[in-house]
Amino acid sequence: MIEVERAGRSFTHRRKAGVLRRERHVVHAVRDLTFSVAPGEFVGYLGPNGAGKSTTIKMLTGILTPTTGRVRVAGLDPSRRRTALARRIGVVFGQRTTLWWDLPLRDSFELVRHLYNVDQGDFRRRLAELEELLDLGSFLHIPVRQLSLGQRMRGDLAAALLHAPSVLVLDEPTIGLDVVSKAALRAFLRELNAERGTTVLLTTHDLGDVERLCSRVMVIDHGRLSFDGTLGDLRATAPEESSIEDVVARLYTGGG
């Protein structure tokens, strides 16, 4: 479903280094990344701040082209087949919203229906389902700017799923959510993956998300995969009684 082959992505930063001189320096956000995700997997994508997680996700969704290597999602080259890919992938950025700020949540959904050309009957059925699973009913008619973060996040998630994508990519969706909202989101994602078989790739700093959801974990550090395996394999990298936090912290600091 997702294939990443020796993908790299660098950025050129220019900064003033004197009155006239400008220094160029290259940041390798992702280097030589290789992995693949099979249909139906639920993969956690971990790494410290600045490790290259968001950059990877941007390459998967076609927002960025890789500078080296190859990326395929649902058989398509994301940055070249943006429109075709958009119909098969759902994306949620925890720090941004795709919803219309000033309008009721329901209006954003209606727009998604037109944007992805979703059949009216399918749309009604999916919305009813999402409404129930994500408990949207009480705020469908409220302008997005008045929603709590947890409500907005559920709205964003629903908007990303109304066209029934086969892959869902989430960049820190639980950031800033309280425990209740987190639990609701997790329950929903688990169900989505188990019942519908939707492939999910999730970045998070919340190890609770990983423990409760992910069958497989990848850890990226300085743009390279430093771990790829099951949750059990991950635990096995550290002494027995370590908490999952300790296990991951060991990997981040290169002690694993």
Added chain:
Amino acid sequence: MPPRETVFQLYLRIALYGFRKHSTYRAAALAGAFTNTVFGILRAYVLIALWEARPGLGGYDVVDAVTFCFLSQAAIGPMQMFGGSLDLARRVRSGDVAIDLMRPASLQLWSLADDLGRAFYLLLVRSVPPTLIGAALFGLTAPQTVWRWPEFGASFALGLLTSFGWRYLIALSACWIDDDRGVQALSGVLMSFFSGMILPLTIFPGWLGAVAQATPWAAMVQVPVDVYLGTRGLWEALAFQGAWAAALLALGALATAGARRKVVIQGG
């Protein structure tokens, strides 16, 4: 590719949402309508004084000049004649534009539909009432024939398109210019002066007048008002506006492709 009809429905809905979005800021629109009316009245007195001193200036009589004043006031909201920027500029600065570019839709048509929805709302709230008040207080030039209404409508609509085409370019310039406040301010000055908002362009003699009347900003206010007053040939006016609208929209399409390349290849 989805059928054409569905694509049309999408942009129609975006226009409807643009309308609705702005109608949630009713207080701001009413305050705008009030300001437009007050400034319209003040401007009218200035122009009356000027035309009483120089009758027939720029080919207008005093009633034409007052009509010019209120019709140009009516353009302020819908065409954002003081350089009000598109929401897109903010989205470029915040990086949210990456999300917009990812959608299976044209960023330019999307923004256009949204802006036309906004323009239509402001036309109802900020353009029509001040003009009616101006007509009641001063008496405005009546259209010479019934056809003048659709002719003025077409010219005003082309003015809206030209205004959008210009503001879209200004908004996208934020992709290449780190601090776009200077560009925004310059745009405001160009739009308000060269459109005829400050003074009708027909009163400027010689090359300044000729240059001013050839600019895209003239296509926004001066030309539609002249079409209403009957002081400019209809087809010449529409062709002039259509050419500018097409040119700016074509540049906008190029700029959109450039912005996409910049975001996708250089990383914003």
